[in-house]
Amino acid sequence: MIQDSKILSRQEVAQGTMAFHLAKPSGFSFRPGQAFEVLLPNAAPEASGEDRGHAFSIVSAPHEEELVFATRMRDSAYKRALRALPDGAELDIDGPFGSLILHKNPARAGVMIAGGIGITPFMSMIRHARHNPSEQPLALLYSNRRPEDAAFLDELQVYARTLRSFALHATMTDMANSTRPWDGATGLIDAAFVHRATAQLPDPIFYVSGPPGMVQAMRHTLEQAGIDDEDVRSEEFFGY
Incomplete structure (x- = not known):
């Protein structure tokens, strides 16, 4: 389900890697290990799907008040547009999805x-x-x-x-x-x-x-x- 969000802040977490903190929509829930798609605003009508949206694993844990994702800031159309967005910019998120989830049996490491x-x-x-x-x-x-x-x-x-x-x-x-x-x-x-x-x-x-x-x-x-x-x-x- 597509929901409204916005960029709250960003920080460099490694050389060439940026973490983005997003507002967490009301009721948004996920399991650790899942991902979501971040859809950029004002994408050109002719832009490909990859230029409009990109899937990212969620770095933050479910109990945290913000949604965080991190990415290598490569020189792609999407990454250039993402980098150019100021803090406070609105965007959409779609998800969560993904099945890389930790097993439930605590006896197994x-x-x-x-x-x-x-x-x-x-x-x-x-x-x-x-x-x-x-x-x-x-x-x-x-x-x-x-x-x-x-x-x-x-x-x-x-x-x-x-x-x-x-x-x-x-x-x-x-x-x-x-x-x-x-x-x-x-x-x-x-x-x-x-x-x-x-x-x-x-x-x-x-x-x-x-x-x-x-x-x-x-x-x-x-x-x-x-x-x-x-x-x-x-x-x-x-x-x-």
Whole structure:
């Protein structure tokens, strides 16, 4: 259902990545991990569907008063129009939709694997877990080229220190081109990385989010790690 909203504020959450805070329409409800479409105002009649609207995972948790999404600010017609909108600008949202939702059995761990901007649906899940503490073990395997590119990294590191049931396993793959210090893991998430991060977790279900190539590669890695395909759920991000 299309509803009215507006831009409240924005902030840079990584180099080249912006988070937009929107007004939450009355009665709008969603589950952590779901998405919505953001429809820009005053799109030219000849504009393609991609220039008028774009689907984004919701970063905020259901209890939060605002709706937040984050995106790489690439040089596309849609992103240029989005960047040009001032705070207070009205727009429409359509949703929610999507099935990348954490399972309900608290006895089974949830393992989230994100590449780059694929972190967005997992932020909603983790924020929800912080607001509604549970004994369900959660782990995030988060790969980026550099710390500069890792959206919400500082927030996630705080959660890793303060949430007893949450573990963060972040890795960087291009530290040679970074100007920020990093004393964590480096290199790709491979089968050995997965084993180290999940060996002590009870009967985990895996969730993978990121660019299509990354999702396909991670599904292959999980297969190499001996993970049954029935225990893997994924969502691909196109053009983020």
